[in-house]
Amino acid sequence: MADTSSALYGGERQRRLTVLDLRAAKERGERWPMLTSYDMYTAGIFDAAGIPVLLVGDSAGNNVYAYPDTVPVTLDEMIPLARAVVRSTSRALVVCDLPFGSYEVTPEQAMTTSIRVLKETGVQAVKLEGGRTAIDAVRRIVDAGIPVMAHTGFTPQRVNTIGGYRVQGRGDQADELIADAEALEAAGAFAIVLEMVAADVAAEITKRLSIPVVGIGAGPHCDAQVLVWQDMAGFGDGSTPRFVKAFGDLRTALVDATKAFGDDVVAGRFPAEEHTYH
Numbered sequence: 001m002a003d004t005s006s007a008l009y010g011g012e013r014q015r016r017l018t019v020l021d022l023r024a025a026k027e028r029g030e031r032w033p034m035l036t037s038y039d040m041y042t043a044g045i046f047d048a049a050g051i052p053v054l055l056v057g058d059s060a061g062n063n064v065y066a067y068p069d070t071v072p073v074t075l076d077e078m079i080p081l082a083r084a085v086v087r088s089t090s091r092a093l094v095v096c097d098l099p100f101g102s103y104e105v106t107p108e109q110a111m112t113t114s115i116r117v118l119k120e121t122g123v124q125a126v127k128l129e130g131g132r133t134a135i136d137a138v139r140r141i142v143d144a145g146i147p148v149m150a151h152t153g154f155t156p157q158r159v160n161t162i163g164g165y166r167v168q169g170r171g172d173q174a175d176e177l178i179a180d181a182e183a184l185e186a187a188g189a190f191a192i193v194l195e196m197v198a199a200d201v202a203a204e205i206t207k208r209l210s211i212p213v214v215g216i217g218a219g220p221h222c223d224a225q226v227l228v229w230q231d232m233a234g235f236g237d238g239s240t241p242r243f244v245k246a247f248g249d250l251r252t253a254l255v256d257a258t259k260a261f262g263d264d265v266v267a268g269r270f271p272a273e274e275h276t277y278h
């Protein structure tokens, strides 16, 4: 079927989006949304809504697996989630995070992990964290034919070194962060996530790079914005960071549905005649 819209968000293309589509959107100056997803229902809903990029994030650590952060997440835990998201979508470009410990040892380890992720899940790209320390890994993975989304600024896998959830790029750190972003683009990354970065620095990086810059807590000037879907939908318990906006109240909706079910069972109202076989 012919492409009837070139828009990334909500466009009508009946095919998987590619890294070239993202690059073209940057050239057009078009902004786009990205969400995390870890399961078939949300993946299908977000894909149908036209979200162009879905991230199977290692934020599964504290949003699926009940770990305190992303550090404990393993590759074996990421793969089934990524597979489900790919199987449930037909348009979104699906990116899978490389979890902590699966790519930092050598560029060969990074490449081998990325090949396994692509073969076993069907995702179109991988994401890894780091600045200039990660460029050999990025280069090696890209050389193997796998698109890489980089992630710099606040990098949750290094929370223990950074010493907490701290805004990056302020003051003297700004030039370092800009140099990291430029090095990641030069190494072949097709996009960069900037997490918890001072807005003026994120704006400068967005202006300098010809690849899309995806912000999360990085101000309004990035090419794209990403949120963890549970934060976006208001599923959280209220302890979300400042950069999160809840666009719905799924927690209340689910609490209400759960109570209604429980009350009906206890009162003998469910199952009713229409739910009963004879």
Ligand code: KIV
Pocket: 036, 055, 056, 057, 058, 059, 060, 097, 151, 193, 216, 226, 227, 228
């Ligand atoms: O794992 C994740 O969800 C992420 C996003 C916050 C960008 O890396």
